Amino acid sequence: MSDTEFPAPAGRRSVFARMAQLCRATIGVVLDTALPPLCASCRAPLGNPGGLCPACWSRVSFIAPPYCERLGIPFAYDAGPGILSMEAIADPPSYGRARAAVRFDDVARDLVHRLKYGDRLDLATTMGRWMARAGRELLDDADALVPVPLHWRRLWGRRFNQAAALAGVVSAAGGGPEVLTGALGRMRATPQQVGLSRGERAVNVQGAFAVTPDGRAAIRGKRLVLVDDVLTSGATVDVCARTLLRAGARNVDVLVFARVVAAVPAPI
Numbered sequence: 001m002s003d004t005e006f007p008a009p010a011g012r013r014s015v016f017a018r019m020a021q022l023c024r025a026t027i028g029v030v031l032d033t034a035l036p037p038l039c040a041s042c043r044a045p046l047g048n049p050g051g052l053c054p055a056c057w058s059r060v061s062f063i064a065p066p067y068c069e070r071l072g073i074p075f076a077y078d079a080g081p082g083i084l085s086m087e088a089i090a091d092p093p094s095y096g097r098a099r100a101a102v103r104f105d106d107v108a109r110d111l112v113h114r115l116k117y118g119d120r121l122d123l124a125t126t127m128g129r130w131m132a133r134a135g136r137e138l139l140d141d142a143d144a145l146v147p148v149p150l151h152w153r154r155l156w157g158r159r160f161n162q163a164a165a166l167a168g169v170v171s172a173a174g175g176g177p178e179v180l181t182g183a184l185g186r187m188r189a190t191p192q193q194v195g196l197s198r199g200e201r202a203v204n205v206q207g208a209f210a211v212t213p214d215g216r217a218a219i220r221g222k223r224l225v226l227v228d229d230v231l232t233s234g235a236t237v238d239v240c241a242r243t244l245l246r247a248g249a250r251n252v253d254v255l256v257f258a259r260v261v262a263a264v265p266a267p268i
């Protein structure tokens with residue numbers, strides 16, 4: 001029952017509103033305590049919180065060296081330190097280094113979707129800890145973290161920004177660099193990137209971000225790590241990094257939970 005459907009005197013309306021709020025809060029507590037946590041991928045009940053059952057956990061493909069020093073794309077074999085991928089040489093990104101905890105496959109997709117749309121904010125703890133481990137060298141060099149922002153209309157519908165939730169855990173697990181949540185603003189809601197080519201994605205996010213007036217002072221001369229949930233073509237983090245660098249950041253690295261890996265390339 002909403003207030004707009006049943007207009008009531010001001011006093012009664014506020015009592016109804018408070019009762020509704022109390023009911024929602026109570027139901028939330030009961031659900032939280034009565035239901036065992038479920039595996040974020042196969043929905044099996046879990047003995048412990050942590051997000052995944054042992055079978056799904058074993059299917060996660062963590063990204064580990066050897067990989068491209070710049071883009072973090074895994075290599076089929078180790079050709080020595082500092083080796084770059086063909087993509088990094090042919091089309092260098094505006095950011096310095098990118099690292100991802102896992103490949104974007106079935107289990108990673110389930111984790112991201114449940115975090116984003118399924119009210120499973122608890123998954124951010126597991127995902128953020130994996131990210132902190134994958135991005136250790138980036139975090140050691142970082143002054144602050146900047147989550148990729150959502151447009152306010154999406155934030156309204158989803159209630160929280162998954163990138164900011166992940167950044168909070170990454171910070172706690174990675175030595176506590178400051179999280180600059182409001183440094184970067186999303187000026188327009190970009191259409192979903194799904195189904196777009198690499199070039200179309202770059203055009204889609206062009207001019208979509210800006211450093212806020214408060215953010216400008218906060219990022220000046222700082223070494224930043226941009227945080228997001230998924231890296232597909234890299235168009236979003238590339239335009240965010242360029243925006244931060246133009247506004248005075250010293251350098252920008254990128255840390256995501258999952259990245260799309262087409263095929264494992266050989267180093268050149």
Ligand SMILES: [Zn+2]
Pocket residue numbers: 039040041042043044052053054055056057
């Ligand atoms: Zn499972």
